[in-house]
Amino acid sequence: MFDFDFSKPIVDFSNFEFSQLGEALIFGGSMLLIGIAAVFAVLCILWLFLTVFKLVFHDLPKRKAEKNKLAPIVVIPEKKVEETTVNDGEIVAVIAAAIAMAESENSGMKFRVVSFKRV
Amino acid sequence: MLDAISNFLSSTGIAKMFSGESGMPWWQTLAQYLIMYVIVGVLFYLAIAKKFEPLLLMPIAFGMLLANLPGAELIHLEYFFDDYYFTVENGEFTGTLAFQVESFVSNFLQYESFYTLTEDSFSVNIDYAVDAIRSLGYNVDAAYIQEAFKTYVSGAYLDAEGVIHIEMLTVIKEVINHGGLIDILYLGVKLGIYPSLIFMGVGAMTDFSPLIANPKSLLMGAGAQCGVFAAFALALFLGFSPMEAGAIGIIGGADGPTAILVTKELAPHLLGAIAIAAYSYMALIPMIQPPVMKLLTTEKERTIKMTNLRTVSKTEKILFPILVTGIVCLIVPDAAPLVGFLMLGNLLNVSGVADRLSKTAQNELINIVTIFLGVSVGATANAANFLRIETLFIIALGLLAFMISTCGGLITGKIMCKLTGGKINPLIGAAGVSAVPMAARVAQDVGRKYDSSNFLLMHAMGPNVAGVIGSAVAAGVFLSFFR
Numbered sequence: 231m232f233d234f235d236f237s238k239p240i241v242d243f244s245n246f247e248f249s250q251l252g253e254a255l256i257f258g259g260s261m262l263l264i265g266i267a268a269v270f271a272v273l274c275i276l277w278l279f280l281t282v283f284k285l286v287f288h289d290l291p292k293r294k295a296e297k298n299k300l301a302p303i304v305v306i307p308e309k310k311v312e313e314t315t316v317n318d319g320e321i322v323a324v325i326a327a328a329i330a331m332a333e334s335e336n337s338g339m340k341f342r343v344v345s346f347k348r349v
Numbered sequence: 350m351l352d353a354i355s356n357f358l359s360s361t362g363i364a365k366m367f368s369g370e371s372g373m374p375w376w377q378t379l380a381q382y383l384i385m386y387v388i389v390g391v392l393f394y395l396a397i398a399k400k401f402e403p404l405l406l407m408p409i410a411f412g413m414l415l416a417n418l419p420g421a422e423l424i425h426l427e428y429f430f431d432d433y434y435f436t437v438e439n440g441e442f443t444g445t446l447a448f449q450v451e452s453f454v455s456n457f458l459q460y461e462s463f464y465t466l467t468e469d470s471f472s473v474n475i476d477y478a479v480d481a482i483r484s485l486g487y488n489v490d491a492a493y494i495q496e497a498f499k500t501y502v503s504g505a506y507l508d509a510e511g512v513i514h515i516e517m518l519t520v521i522k523e524v525i526n527h528g529g530l531i532d533i534l535y536l537g538v539k540l541g542i543y544p545s546l547i548f549m550g551v552g553a554m555t556d557f558s559p560l561i562a563n564p565k566s567l568l569m570g571a572g573a574q575c576g577v578f579a580a581f582a583l584a585l586f587l588g589f590s591p592m593e594a595g596a597i598g599i600i601g602g603a604d605g606p607t608a609i610l611v612t613k614e615l616a617p618h619l620l621g622a623i624a625i626a627a628y629s630y631m632a633l634i635p636m637i638q639p640p641v642m643k644l645l646t647t648e649k650e651r652t653i654k655m656t657n658l659r660t661v662s663k664t665e666k667i668l669f670p671i672l673v674t675g676i677v678c679l680i681v682p683d684a685a686p687l688v689g690f691l692m693l694g695n696l697l698n699v700s701g702v703a704d705r706l707s708k709t710a711q712n713e714l715i716n717i718v719t720i721f722l723g724v725s726v727g728a729t730a731n732a733a734n735f736l737r738i739e740t741l742f743i744i745a746l747g748l749l750a751f752m753i754s755t756c757g758g759l760i761t762g763k764i765m766c767k768l769t770g771g772k773i774n775p776l777i778g779a780a781g782v783s784a785v786p787m788a789a790r791v792a793q794d795v796g797r798k799y800d801s802s803n804f805l806l807m808h809a810m811g812p813n814v815a816g817v818i819g820s821a822v823a824a825g826v827f828l829s830f831f832r
Contacts, residue, residue: 251586258582258594265578265826266571272680272822273567273815279672280564287665 365419381732385417388735392625401632405605405723409625412727413735415531424531424728428524429539429617440468446505453501457494535725538613538620543722544606545690550715551606551817552670552694553707555785559810561665562658565765566777566808570815572761573781576601576754577823580746587742592616595827597743600627601750602820603634603782607687609726611824615831621730622740626747631784637748638755638791642779645759650766652800653774655808666699677822683832684825688818754782758812780809783816 358364366382369375392410396403415423442450458464463478475491482489499506524532537543560566581598589597596612596619608627612620630637642651670692678685697707762778776796780788789809796805 254585255582257591258585261591261830262575262578262582265581265823266575268681268826269574269819269822270568270571272677273571273819275676275680276673276818277564277567279676280561280567280669283561283665283668284564284659287662288659 360420362418362420381736382417382419384736385413385730385732389414389417395629395632402628404719405628406632408720408723409628409727412531412724413621413730414727415724416728416731421529423529424535424725424731425528426618426729426731426734428528428532429535440466446502449502449505453498457497457501531725531728534721535728537718537721538609538725539617541610541613541686543718543725544610545686546718547606547715547722548687548821549690549694549697550710550712550718551785552691552696553698553711555691555695555814555817556810557669557695557814558661558666559658559807560814561661561669563808563811565773566811567815567818568765569758569761569778569781569812570783570817570819571781572778573754573758573812573816574602574819574823575757576750576752576782577820579753580750581827583749584742584746587746589739589742590616592831593619595831596623597746598750599623599820599824599827600630600743600747601754601782602816602823603627603631603751603754603784603788604817604820605631606722607783607820607824609722610687611827614828617729618734619739619743620726621728621735622743623747624726625730626744630747630751631787634751634782634784634787635791635794637751638779638782638788639795641752641755642759642776642792642795645756646763646775648799650763650775651796651798652803653766653771654800654803655772655774655777655805658807663699663701667696670696670699673818677818677825681822681825681829683828684821687821687824691817691821751782755779758782758816762812774803774805774808777805777809777812781812781816781819783813783820785813785817786810788816789813 366379367375369378373381389410392406392413395401396406396410415421442448454464454466458473458478460481462474463481464473473494475494478494479489479491482493495506521536524536577598577600579598580601581594584594584597585591592615596608596616599608599611600623602608605624605627608623609620612623616623674685674689674692677688694707694710697703697710758778758781759775760778761781762773762775765778766773766775774796776792777789779795780792782788789806789812792809793804793806796803
């Protein structure tokens with residue numbers, strides 16, 4: 231048998247009445263303790279996880295880096311990169327010649343390469 | 350012709366203002382409206398001239414103005430304040446669904462032996478009804494009775510434990526058919542959409558690095574929630590119901606969206622007063638907190654310099670919102686609408702791959718929602734709802750909750766200062782009340798007052814953002830208890 235009062239939910243706090251002021255204080259006090267304990271518990275768990283974060287992502291890499299610092303440093307001579315000194319005028323001439331060869335047969339267009347830019 | 354003019358004149362708001370409402374004499378109705386206009390004027394002054402939280406106080410004040418224009422009918426609070434219900438008074442059904450329940454009784458539960466109607470309750474012997482119907486050759490069970498209830502009492506349903514619930518769809522249909530503009534906007538509050546979207550924007554704007562770098566500051570964020578529960582106990586003592594007390598207590602969390610989300614669930618009739626109190630006190634933090642900070646700390650403590658925070662890697666920043674969502678929502682699932690969206694916003698920002706979404710969350714979206722939220726929340730504060738002695742209690746309790754929360758954060762800060770051998774400046778504990786970043790700025794300002802070379806802002810941001818998570822958890826605790 232379901233015995234229900236439609237006007238109220240299972241625990242109807244909206245119509246909750248304390249018969250004595252003491253009851254209200256005891257309920258309020260217990261909620262105070264439960265509530266603060268719940269907030270502290272959740273945030274303490276987060277604290278714990280963030281401490282693990284610090285260990286994994288900060289302290290361990292730092293220690294590794296420090297260990298690496300202690301290892302003898304082997305100096306590897308840098309390879310000299312040869313600078314290519316190409317005459318810009320030559321490149322202009324080559325590009326102009328190539329375009330001229332490609333275009334002259336079909337269109338007969340006249341053109342002149344004024345400048346070029348490195349990409 | 351004269352009739353038409355007379356009808357027009359009697360339909361004006363001015364005529365309604367002088368006509369007297371709810372059996373009140375005309376002068377009382379007029380006085381109520383005038384008092385509300387004065388309150389609206391004060392809020393406009395605070396928002397525009399004093400620049401106290403103008404982005405929120407201004408829409409709230411304007412919403413109040415719109416709600417108190419007689420005849421405009423932009424909002425109908427009866428749609429939202431549990432008006433779709435039925436109850437039993439003196440052996441008779443009353444309430445908006447009373448007719449439908451009577452129909453259920455007369456058509457389905459035809460025999461009096463199937464149910465008991467007393468002066469204040471209505472109980473159904475479902476087993477008896479099932480047996481009787483089966484004896485007639487029909488194969489029915491308890492679920493069949495529930496289904497029958499749904500058919501006859503449209504807009505409500507009976508759960509397996511026999512508790513009646515009013516379907517939200519009933520309210521929405523009524524709003525769409527007969528509601529005003531603000532009724533439609535208010536659905537965003539009623540359905541809990543706006544607070545979560547605002548939290549998403551806040552998450553996208555907030556840098557949690559100080560908290561990740563110094564996780565100890567979570568404790569100060571937790572300590573600063575004691576005002577929430579202390580105000581709850583005090584409200585109970587003053588005669589508020591536990592649900593109302595929960596809504597009032599959450600003002601101490603110094604977080605507007607959280608206060609609105611809790612209040613719309615637990616005590617929607619107090620929404621206007623609580624939202625106005627919450628946002629006003631958040632704006633007044635630079636005035637409320639410093640005296641408490643000075644009272645609870647020594648000059649030596651205020652001048653403590655804290656060491657620089659470590660740098661936080663991008664991996665940590667990305668894992669943090671996922672981790673917080675998982676942990677908090679698994680322990681307090683009722684906090685999920687707030688914490689989940691706060692962390693979603695933060696992930697959009699720190700991931701670096703969803704800049705468009707992050708920018709939308711922290712600019713356009715939050716601005717649009719703020720306007721809707723402010724106007725619709727302000728509109729709940731009509732004269733009948735707002736001009737009550739309870740409003741004064743709410744305002745007083747809200748202030749007390751703020752001050753106790755500040756004390757809680759400071760005391761936790763002082764304890765941590767002692768335990769760490771003076772490495773933590775207790776002033777940053779006061780930033781544990783959420784109000785980001787206002788509370789952290791106050792801690793910085795008070796600290797610099799005593800030593801101009803002391804920079805506490807980044808250190809105070811840790812407890813400050815911890816307070817946001819803490820107040821969402823406190824809200825979840827209330828919702829899990831009283832919803």
